[in-house]
Amino acid sequence: MPRVACPTCGYQNPASYAACDLCRSPLRGQAAGAAAPPPAPRRDFYGEQSSNSRQSWILMAAFVVLVVFVAWATGEASGLGPVGLLFGLAFGTLGALLAYYAGDKMVLSASGAVEAAPDREPVLHNIVEELCLASGLPKPRLYVIESAAPNAFATGRDPARASVAVTRGLLQKLSREELQGVLAHEMSHVRNLDMRFATIVGILVGTVALLCDWGWRSWRFRGGRRSSGRGGAVLVLLALVLAIFAPLASRLIQMAISRRRELLADASAVELTRNPGGLAAALRRIAADPAGLEGANRATQHLFIVNPLKSYGIDSSALLSTHPPIEARIRILESMM
Amino acid sequence: MAAFVVLLVLLGGFALALVGIYNGLVTLRNQVKNAWQQIGVQLKRRHDLIPNLVEVVKDYMGYEQETLEKVIRARNQALSATGVQGTAAAEGALTGALRSLFAVVEAYPQLKANENVSKLQEELTSTENRIAFARQFYNDMVMRYNTRIQVFPSNLIASSFGFKDEAYFEIPAAEQEPVKVDLR
Numbered sequence: 001m002p003r004v005a006c007p008t009c010g011y012q013n014p015a016s017y018a019a020c021d022l023c024r025s026p027l028r029g030q031a032a033g034a035a036a037p038p039p040a041p042r043r044d045f046y047g048e049q050s051s052n053s054r055q056s057w058i059l060m061a062a063f064v065v066l067v068v069f070v071a072w073a074t075g076e077a078s079g080l081g082p083v084g085l086l087f088g089l090a091f092g093t094l095g096a097l098l099a100y101y102a103g104d105k106m107v108l109s110a111s112g113a114v115e116a117a118p119d120r121e122p123v124l125h126n127i128v129e130e131l132c133l134a135s136g137l138p139k140p141r142l143y144v145i146e147s148a149a150p151n152a153f154a155t156g157r158d159p160a161r162a163s164v165a166v167t168r169g170l171l172q173k174l175s176r177e178e179l180q181g182v183l184a185h186e187m188s189h190v191r192n193l194d195m196r197f198a199t200i201v202g203i204l205v206g207t208v209a210l211l212c213d214w215g216w217r218s219w220r221f222r223g224g225r226r227s228s229g230r231g232g233a234v235l236v237l238l239a240l241v242l243a244i245f246a247p248l249a250s251r252l253i254q255m256a257i258s259r260r261r262e263l264l265a266d267a268s269a270v271e272l273t274r275n276p277g278g279l280a281a282a283l284r285r286i287a288a289d290p291a292g293l294e295g296a297n298r299a300t301q302h303l304f305i306v307n308p309l310k311s312y313g314i315d316s317s318a319l320l321s322t323h324p325p326i327e328a329r330i331r332i333l334e335s336m337m
Numbered sequence: 338m339a340a341f342v343v344l345l346v347l348l349g350g351f352a353l354a355l356v357g358i359y360n361g362l363v364t365l366r367n368q369v370k371n372a373w374q375q376i377g378v379q380l381k382r383r384h385d386l387i388p389n390l391v392e393v394v395k396d397y398m399g400y401e402q403e404t405l406e407k408v409i410r411a412r413n414q415a416l417s418a419t420g421v422q423g424t425a426a427a428e429g430a431l432t433g434a435l436r437s438l439f440a441v442v443e444a445y446p447q448l449k450a451n452e453n454v455s456k457l458q459e460e461l462t463s464t465e466n467r468i469a470f471a472r473q474f475y476n477d478m479v480m481r482y483n484t485r486i487q488v489f490p491s492n493l494i495a496s497s498f499g500f501k502d503e504a505y506f507e508i509p510a511a512e513q514e515p516v517k518v519d520l521r
Contacts, residue, residue, distance in 0.1 A: 122456075126463035133375065134470035176462070274473070 008335050009328040022324055023263070023332050041165045063253050070211050070246045073239040100199050104155040104163055107300055111153075113143035113165040124171060127180050128164065131187045134272045140190060149293040150174060150286045153303035154186040155195055162190040169291055174282055181269060181279030181287075185305055188268030194261045196304070201254050201296050208250040212243040258302050258322045266329055270336055280333040288327045343405045358491045362500050365482040368501050372475040373421075376506065379467040380415070380428060386464060387412045387435075390457045394438070401441050408434045421504040429467070435461065472506045479503045 003012040004027055006020035013021050020027055052206035118125045124142055132139050140156065142164035150170040164186045174182065189195070270276045286306045296308035302322035323329075398405060406505055411431040418427035439458065442448050451453070483502045486495040494500075 123459060126459065127466075129461060130466040130470055133379070133467050134473060136474060180466075271469075 001017045009326045009331045041153045073242050107155050113145045116142045116144045121315050149291040154189040159190050177278040178282035181282045184269035185265050188265040205250045209247045212246050216243045221325050259324045276333040276336040280330045283330050358494050369478045369482050372478045376471040379471050383464045393453050427507050476505050
């Protein structure tokens with residue numbers, strides 16, 4: 001498939017796209033013989049924020065449509081009707097509630113984070129207190145992970161119960177200005193309620209998977225009997241296709257939302273610090289660091305400021321990645337300078 | 338009868354909107370006041386840190402008494418400043434004086450290595466950032482409040498109840514430039 005690089009962030013888009021899939025800036029020169037495109041407009045964080053949150057909500061709406069559609073098809077295929085929907089919702093919600101109320105503690109202990117005392121880590125506490133003044137947020141609890149890999153994450157279901165964890169490597173390898181950029185990104189996750197957002201999305205993903213699984217089983221249990229006439233057969237076929245593709249589709253939407261929220265947090269961090277250079281320099285340094293993070297796994301990878309497990313190059317489309325390519329993030333930040 | 342009811346509903350809705358706009362203005366004005374007080378807290382923190390810094394630094398800086406005296410003088414002026422504009426100007430001058438002091442500290446290796454100095458330097462750097470962020474927050478609040486006072490229809494209520502524009506906390510242009518220190 002022919003691809004075209006975005007002039008702003010460098011992301012490789014399918015040649016047919018008019019606007020960049022990642023940063024939404026127009027792709028120049030896609031039509032042969034078109035007039036010279038206007039220079040890319042200077043971007044500001046207000047515009048970045050509103051476009052990013054709009055994108056998130058569009059994705060959420062697509063998600064809800066998918067869930068409703070799957071639930072309806074499952075009900076039809078299994079012959080149980082709306083009962084299937086209720087069952088799926090109940091299971092999905094139960095698991096999500098547990099994640100919602102105890103998730104932050106589970107994540108912190110899984111990554112080996114230890115609470116940081118103010119007199120032991122004065123710079124960390126100072127920087128976070130500064131950012132609290134800038135954002136009007138209450139001070140989150142601060143944790144340090146004893147690992148040489150520079151990385152950080154935020155968790156907690158609302159700003160009053162938020163926690164921010166940074167690695168020892170981050171504190172040692174980054175300058176004060178770069179550290180401020182990273183912590184501003186984490187505080188932005190807290191302020192944008194990204195943890196809550198991720199939980200809601202998690203509920204929807206789980207529900208889709210459960211419904212599909214359940215619809216599939218009950219159809220097989222009934223021995224693949226046809227319901228009534230040709231209309232019923234078409235419906236069952238449709239439900240089967242859905243049962244196979246809906247879980248995959250829901251994962252793709254979840255990843256797209258995660259990437260969108262990362263960009264939103266980058267833009268919000270610039271709103272707080274008014275200094276895109278600090279975060280850009282920090283991302284560059286984190287990306288160049290060879291040390292690996294021991295406590296990270298597939299369940300926690302999406303939380304970190306830079307994905308600790310895999311990094312995709314800028315020329316891959318990275319559909320299943322939780323983070324946008326780091327070069328693209330740096331280029332977007334630099335376009336705000 | 339029907340016309341009377343319609344009139345009553347319209348009047349009620351009008352009164353409710355009036356109350357809502359008025360309360361919104363009062364809330365915003367209080368937020369501006371609170372943001373201003375936040376700046377005051379941070380400025381006091383800086384004023385309190387300066388005597389400690391001067392105490393630690395003065396023994397090392399035999400030839401730099403002038404820079405130190407400038408900081409002390411700027412602090413005293415900042416302490417006695419009043420009003421948004423006066424405070425902004427005096428604090429701007431203090432920021433400038435502190436910056437040149439730290440530029441001088443960079444030139445003294447023993448001073449840079451001193452643990453007390455580096456601790457105080459971190460505290461003052463943090464305080465400078467806090468002041469800058471508190472000012473940013475205050476100015477954002479003032480912008481929201483002033484906009485609300487100026488746009489229709491809240492401008493009608495604002496002018497009849499005496500809501501006035503608040504001043505921005507602006508730094509004098511001279512203080513926005515980076516410091517130049519002559520180290521001979």
